[in-house]
Amino acid sequence: MSDKPEKFIDENGLRLDGRRIDEIRPMKMEIGVLSRADGSCYLEWGKNKILAAVYGPRELHPRRLQKADSVLIRYRYNMAAFSVEDRIRPGPSRRSTEISKVSREAFEPVVLTHLYPGAVIDVFAEVLQADAGTRTAAINAASMALADAGIPMKGLVSACAVGKVDGQLVLDLNKAEDNFGDADIPMAITSEGEISLIQMDGDVTQEEFKKAIEMCKEGCRQILEIQKETLKNKFTKLDEVEIPEDEEEDVSALVESTLTSADEGEACEDEEVVEEADAEDDSEDVDDVEDVEDDEEAEDEDDVPEEKADEVVEADPSFEDVEEEEDENPEDDEEETV
Known part of the structure; x- marks a missing residue:
């Protein structure tokens, strides 16, 4: 882990990576990257690299876990052992179990679970390279994989995080801001503007918390536009030809x-x-x-x-x-x- 920088925001209002306080990191998405999966997505967000895959809906075994009136969503978040500088122990941990639970609950408001009673939808999010904000990046990738699989949903889910450094709120924390910042608030918002996931680590005032929600909604709106553009490029054909x-x-x-x-x-x-x-x-x-x-x-x-x-x-x-x-x-x- 690197040493804490003296200042996170300079006198021009720019952060360590040259962004302003309300800008997100560059994001690139690609769907349909796995032929064996029903839906898949590869996402690069800053230095984060996430691969998400969706399988289902399919019959759930053992049958005692089936729900008579809805489909069961299973979400598995995992970080590869080589995804960080200090190699981590492979396999599930308390952190990955907690992130898997809250991420699964973030999709329950949008997925039409009543259409597939007794079935299961498996979502796998694998972090290949981590650089802060991996849970929100995994949610964005999983949302695109669900859309690629043709799962009926009310809309897409977009996730972003707001933090506090040098006494100011900043959008989409990078690694240094996440490690040495005063607060971290990851959020997931549906396309209708409803909050489906919110967590907080650190101390913020009431006014700062309200402002953080507004900043996060703006960041999720930008991410939603990128998600829609990715889907359009995948499922539509551009027939326009430019003629001089x-x-x-x-x-x-x-x-x-x-x-x-x-x-x-x-x-x-x-x-x-x-x-x-x-x-x-x-x-x-x-x-x-x-x-x-x-x-x-x-x-x-x-x-x-x-x-x-x-x-x-x-x-x-x-x-x-x-x-x-x-x-x-x-x-x-x-x-x-x-």
């Missing part, structure tokens, strides 16, 4: 020519279809005429007169050959008769 002013006329002309050629192509296709249909009709007429002629020829062959038939028979040499063969073998005929 010089090329607008060329593009419009190209569009008009394309539409005109398309209309002409459709007209040509219609004419071809009509011509093909006429050609098919003509071919059908020709086939009908040929069929009629074949039928007439067949009828003419059937109606041959008897005289012409006799002539045909007489002209056929096969009949004469048969008669000659009968005359040449009269003895064979007699033997067969005997």
Whole structure:
């Protein structure tokens, strides 16, 4: 742990990291980072790095823990052993158990628990790198992971902390301010402005406490805008294409020519279809005429007169050959008769 600085706020009203007293640290979010989880979020807030994952809703085992009228929310906050300078003992501790409890209660006002009776929603928040305000950062990441998982909620939950250093209230404490400050007040606020989590460590007056609540609401409003922008970038597609002013006329002309050629192509296709249909009709007429002629020829062959038939028979040499063969073998005929 570093030594306590002489002053946290200089004569220009700037803090050790160059921020003003009502500014939050730079924040970056990304959702959908884990393929195996139903919802996930990776958050960087200052030097904090948080990974949150959501699984569920799914059936709860053992069944004796099930709620007949609502879903059970289980929240697990954990700090990795390598997340701080001095390696911490891995596994649950009293601090992580306490943070898990209050964080779970922060989501109960917004999650529509009555839609999944007998089920469970598991939320895991893993601190990969810690730099003050990890519980509020984990709540912000878990809220985004719940939204990414499609859990029905009334709104998002945003969390931030207000502290007191050098006799002044500051928003979003950094590591030095958190370690050596006079007070620390983490809060979680819903999108409707309701406070779902508030804790305090240190001493503040009544007026300072009221002012701290207003400062925290303003910080949560800024965080809520970042959360909404992250969700928009994930679930919406931007179809707007910027076209330079010089090329607008060329593009419009190209569009008009394309539409005109398309209309002409459709007209040509219609004419071809009509011509093909006429050609098919003509071919059908020709086939009908040929069929009629074949039928007439067949009828003419059937109606041959008897005289012409006799002539045909007489002209056929096969009949004469048969008669000659009968005359040449009269003895064979007699033997067969005997």
